[in-house]
Amino acid sequence: MIVICNNAAFSTEAERLAEKLSLPLENDLDPRLIDYETYALVFDDVGLGLQALGQKVPGIIRADFVSGSVNHRRQFGGGKGQLIAKAVGLKSAFRPFVLDATAGLGKDAFVLATLGCRVQMHERNPVVHALLEHGLKSARQAALELGDTELITALALMTLMPIDSLSYLQQDLAKGAEDTPDVIYLDPMFPERQKAASVKKEMKAFHEVVGEDNDAEQLLTLALANVNYRVLVKRPRKAPTIDQRTPSYQMEGKAARYDIYTLKKMP
Numbered sequence: 001m002i003v004i005c006n007n008a009a010f011s012t013e014a015e016r017l018a019e020k021l022s023l024p025l026e027n028d029l030d031p032r033l034i035d036y037e038t039y040a041l042v043f044d045d046v047g048l049g050l051q052a053l054g055q056k057v058p059g060i061i062r063a064d065f066v067s068g069s070v071n072h073r074r075q076f077g078g079g080k081g082q083l084i085a086k087a088v089g090l091k092s093a094f095r096p097f098v099l100d101a102t103a104g105l106g107k108d109a110f111v112l113a114t115l116g117c118r119v120q121m122h123e124r125n126p127v128v129h130a131l132l133e134h135g136l137k138s139a140r141q142a143a144l145e146l147g148d149t150e151l152i153t154a155l156a157l158m159t160l161m162p163i164d165s166l167s168y169l170q171q172d173l174a175k176g177a178e179d180t181p182d183v184i185y186l187d188p189m190f191p192e193r194q195k196a197a198s199v200k201k202e203m204k205a206f207h208e209v210v211g212e213d214n215d216a217e218q219l220l221t222l223a224l225a226n227v228n229y230r231v232l233v234k235r236p237r238k239a240p241t242i243d244q245r246t247p248s249y250q251m252e253g254k255a256a257r258y259d260i261y262t263l264k265k266m267p
């Protein structure tokens with residue numbers, strides 16, 4: 001992994017990121033011409049993205065809350081009718097405080113925030129954390145410039161911490177240092193089954209950069225011990241439940257399934 005800065009406006013941010021992640025920094029370099037690394041964190045005209053390197057590589061991956069599919073979903077995605085909203089348990093006016101313990105690019109967290117939930121996100125992978133942190137910062141700037149109050153409100157409900165949820169649940173929360181979440185949301189990486197060529201570029205990059213989350217069983221156990229109302233697990237539709245634990249109930253969508261473990265009825 002390397003950091004490439006192709007936009008001088010981001011040179012300070014690029015230097016800081018390269019130093020923080022102990023990665024080499026290159027300036028003004030065409031990612032298609034690099035054959036000695038497989039991925040780069042690239043600052044371009046839009047901002048920061050993760051780019052596979054070499055000829056014929058797929059497009060760049062970003063945490064983008066302002067344009068593209070995530071924003072489209074905010075505007076036209078069906079609000080409280082969405083499966084994730086039902087799985088979280090949004091029925092009344094009550095808006096649970098959600099801990100997204102496996103934040104990734106923050107897409108699911110953003111949906112919950114647009115529905116009015118306060119969401120605390122944890123991401124332990126430093127590359128993914130950098131993408132998400134940058135995405136949130138640029139979205140906040142853009143929302144202010146656009147005067148988009150709905151977007152400003154949703155982003156204000158989201159906080160991000162560069163930590164491992166396992167140690168957070170084991171130490172910080174157990175010691176009473178923080179608010180107990182009403183809902184804990186888990187979407188750990190699942191071993192890839194499709195042939196590499198057919199896997200979506202984002203999923204493929206995540207599998208190559210993040211790998212598998214082999215400690216999801218422990219995360220589920222800790223989550224169940226540290227939540228007020230329910231733990232929600234997102235899985236591929238046909239995947240087994242984590243640790244073969246039987247959920248209270250399941251909700252199945254086109255691409256994913258939610259396993260819901262309820263502890264108490266939500267207000």
Ligand SMILES: C[S@@+](CC[C@H](N)C(=O)[O-])C[C@H]1O[C@@H](n2cnc3c(N)ncnc32)[C@H](O)[C@@H]1O
Nearest residue numbers: 102103104105106107108123124125164165187
């Ligand atoms: C499949 S992605 C999540 C995608 C996310 N739901 C979204 O909407 O963008 C899983 C992410 O969880 C992170 N993760 C897994 N276990 C974690 C843990 N114990 N603490 C913090 N992050 C974790 C991984 O690094 C990875 O980036």
